Amino acid sequence: MRRIDLIVIHCSATREDRPFTERDLDTAHRRRGFDGAGYHFYVRRNGDIRSTRPVERVGAHAKGYNAHSIGICYEGGLDCHGIAKDTRTEWQRHSLRVLVRA
DSSP, rough: OOOOOEEEEEOOOOOSSOOOOHHHHHHHHHTTSSSSSSSEEEEEETTTEEEEEEEOOOOOOSTGGGGGGGEEEEEEETTTOOOOOOOOOOHHHHHHHHHHOO
16 A cells, blocks of 8 residues: 555536536546546535545646545536636535545
């Protein structure tokens, strides 16, 4: 097992009025040249937690920190006009707390 001493939380930088599934995330990262989704976990708007990369595998989400971190991404981060906004739902907030504590 690799040494992990950091958790990095990201948003998918996608609009709150359009779904962006874990499959969409995987496709977007592959188009950028990654070998699949760079985050270890993805939190959907309804709070569902999806495992998108094994924790044992180094992530591709925070250059310079990937070797010793876990990447968590939540769906959203932009309003319906594409402007940055905290779009986290109560379910996402709950699931993020659960993941960080685990």
